[in-house]
Structure formats: structure tokens, C-alpha cells
Amino acid sequence: MSGVIEVQHPLIDCHLTRLRDARTPSDEFRNLIRRLATLLAYEATQDLVVEKTQVTTPLTTTDGSRLAERIGLVPILRAGLGMIDPVLDLIPSAEVWHLGLYRDEATAEPVEYYSKLPPGRPVDVALILDPMLATGGSVTAALETLKRWGVRRVKMLSVLAAQEGIDNVSRAFPDSQIYVCRIDPILNDSKFIVPGLGDAGDRIFNTPR
Ligand SMILES: O=P(O)(O)OC[C@H]1O[C@H](OP(=O)(O)OP(=O)(O)O)[C@H](O)[C@@H]1O
Ligand SMILES: O=c1cc[nH]c(=O)[nH]1
Ligand SMILES: [Mg+2]
Secondary structure: OOEEEEOOOHHHHHHHHHHHOOOOOHHHHHHHHHHHHHHHHHHHOOOOOEEEEEEEOOOOEEEEEEEOOOEEEEEEEOHHHHHHHHHHHHOOOOEEOOEEEEEOOOOOOEEEEEEOOOOOOOOOEEEEEOOEEOOOHHHHHHHHHHHHHOOOEEEEEEEEEEHHHHHHHHHHOOOOEEEEEEEEOEEOOOOOEEOOOOOHHHHHHOOOO
16 A cells, blocks of 8 residues: 555544643653554554464464564654654564654754664565654655665654645655654644644653753
8 A cells, every 4th residue: 555544533633632732741742642653553554464373272272373574663763762662562573773863953854863774684664653744854864764775665654744744755755655643734934834733852852942
């Protein structure tokens, strides 16, 4: 499947409302990000490949399944760190490969400051984790890095996106799969999502500026 999937769920609507609220404190903000990441990951992992196995219960032996592919979680620092644990809870065998990117405040262009992907042996499926997709510059940089590593299937999991950023990523990577909780209509002059939720990294890590 390729394209943009805006995941529909009443719990997403409720959690997103609290997440947007400027009065929501950091500890609750982090919990909301976790819940939304779980709901996104449930949707984004529907097509993971499993193989048959046998399992012995206390009573008998029966058919079962186990993952048949290597899954990599690729959180974009900092804000993506808030999404790792809930997705790892769902996929305990996943590898975690961090990418350090920040947006230059003047240009809104992504600047890479950490990447340690090993040469060769790419994962089969990469899940990029970042709660915010604004201009799309950061995820485009991440997609380019993962393509150079040789990853064939990449899914982006983002809580909130701007339509402009979605359009930019879809143009640069027509085969991209983007799972979002909500697409907001506007980027302001500082390239922040409106209505949005502010700076996700600062709200997760309680670093007001
Ligand atoms: O789509 P874009 O226009 O590239 O914007 C989205 C990026 O901006 C934010 O990171 P930020 O630069 O604030 O870094 P931080 O997570 O360290 O706060 C966010 O977490 C994304 O990585
Ligand atoms: O609105 C925005 C845009 C980029 N990064 C954020 O954290 N928020
Ligand atoms: Mg930030």
C-alpha cells in the first residue's frame, strides 16, 4: 500500500484534543503521544509478514505465527524518542536506529547531527517515528538516508502533519506510506503547523523557550 492514511478512531480524536491544548503539562503530553503512537502503529503494521510456527500450550500443540522480517524503528530526535517505547511494546524484537535531525530555525531546513546506520544488512521494514510532519523536510531527509541504506519498505508514523508537508513528501517519494492521526491545513510564517500543538520536542521534554 502507498499513500497517506489518516487513521480514523474516536480515541485518536479525544487524545489529540488534549495533546493540542496549550495547558496540557509535559507528563500528560508524553502519555498522549504514547497512546497515539500505539494506535498509529496498530494501523501501520497490518501488512507485516509472518510465518507459521507451532506452539505448545499447557494442553496441546497448535498453529501459531511469528514475525518473518526484520523491523527497524527509526525515531527522529528529539521528538521521535517519545514514540519508541509504545511501538517497541508492540514489536519487542524491533531494532532501533536513531536519526538526529533538527530544523534550522531561520530556514526550517533539516540539519543532520546523528546517524549511525551500519553499512549493508538493511532492515526489511523501517518505521520512521516523529510526531510532527510540517514542511516534510525532516522526513524527506530520513527517507533519503533509509533509501541509501537499502531499505525497501518504509512507513512514516506521524501524529500531526500539514497538508503542504504531505504534498512535498509525496512528490519526492511517490511510493511513500504516511500514517497520520490528523492533517492540519496550514503552516504559519515560521513553518509551524496551525492549529497544531506547538513544538512537540519542547513539550515532550519540558524545555520551554
Ligand atoms: O517537517 P519539518 O518542517 O522538517 O518539521 C518537522 C520536524 O520538526 C520537529 O523537530 P525539531 O526541529 O523541532 O527538533 P526537536 O525534535 O529536537 O525539537 C519535528 O519533531 C520534526 O522532526
Ligand atoms: O508545528 C510544528 C512544526 C515543526 N515541529 C514541531 O514540533 N511543531
Ligand atoms: Mg522541536
